[in-house]
Amino acid sequence: MIGRLRGAVAEVGEEEALIDVMGVGYVVRCGARTLSRLPAVGEETLVHVEHQWSEASGPRLYGFLDRAERSAFVLLQAIQGVGPKAALAVLDVLSPADLAAAVAREDKAAVARAQGVGPKLALRIVTELKGKPITDGPVTAFHPTPVPAEVAKPSASGDAVAALMGLGVAEVNARRVVEHAATRLGEDADVQALIKAGLQELGR
Numbered sequence: 001m002i003g004r005l006r007g008a009v010a011e012v013g014e015e016e017a018l019i020d021v022m023g024v025g026y027v028v029r030c031g032a033r034t035l036s037r038l039p040a041v042g043e044e045t046l047v048h049v050e051h052q053w054s055e056a057s058g059p060r061l062y063g064f065l066d067r068a069e070r071s072a073f074v075l076l077q078a079i080q081g082v083g084p085k086a087a088l089a090v091l092d093v094l095s096p097a098d099l100a101a102a103v104a105r106e107d108k109a110a111v112a113r114a115q116g117v118g119p120k121l122a123l124r125i126v127t128e129l130k131g132k133p134i135t136d137g138p139v140t141a142f143h144p145t146p147v148p149a150e151v152a153k154p155s156a157s158g159d160a161v162a163a164l165m166g167l168g169v170a171e172v173n174a175r176r177v178v179e180h181a182a183t184r185l186g187e188d189a190d191v192q193a194l195i196k197a198g199l200q201e202l203g204r
Contacts, residue, residue, distance in 0.1 A: 002026075002051045002061060009041050017063065019047060028063035031088040037065055050074060052084065062088070068096040072134055079128045081121050089114040090125070100134040102126065109158030118171055119162045157182050160194035169202065177201045 005028065007021035016029045017038055028047055030038075039045050047063040048070045054060070062084060064070040069091055076087035093113045094102060102110040103126050112122035160181075161174045169177075181197035182189060189197075 002049050004049050005047045009038055009043055009045055012038055028061045030063045031092045033092045034065055072096040072099060079125055086116055089116050096134050103129045112158040156191045156194060159191045163195050
């Protein structure tokens with residue numbers, strides 16, 4: 001089993017990176033956030049690896065820049081309905097510390113921001129991770145009091161997506177129009193404004 005790789009970044013794609021370790025290239029699947037934080041091509045990096053195998057795809061390596069992300073990745077997949085793709089998507093929008101904070105607040109909307117994670121699965125994630133050590137420290141350490149204003153902002157988008165899905169809009173379309181609306185209206189846009197803008201875009 002491969003636990004980590006130290007080598008030069010040879011290539012970076014949309015979903016994976018090629019790490020050259022002493023002339024051997026390892027294809028490592030990574031989340032968008034990890035890929036964006038990798039050093040430039042040719043520079044050395046240390047990638048923590050979760051080595052998995054399935055009959056459908058054979059061996060596959062998933063890479064992270066710290067142990068906490070790898071641990072959270074494994075923990076998320078223990079939840080029914082959460083596969084590698086969904087686990088990576090959650091970690092793209094929430095660091096392990098942010099995920100711990102969202103679980104402590106029971107903020108399923110924050111988790112539902114992840115691509116491919118609907119409200120029901122987000123609720124299951126929040127429920128099943130309650131009380132589990134997502135990070136190296138206690139979960140309560142990431143439950144700020146009072147909750148900073150910026151933590152509530154992502155929830156507006158998540159609630160807007162959930163509301164549009166409740167109106168029968170497909171999840172992929174709901175996320176697309178809400179993201180566009182949030183970009184156009186700014187970070188301070190509330191749920192109603194995002195829903196209205198999303199419906200207007202869908203009606204074009």
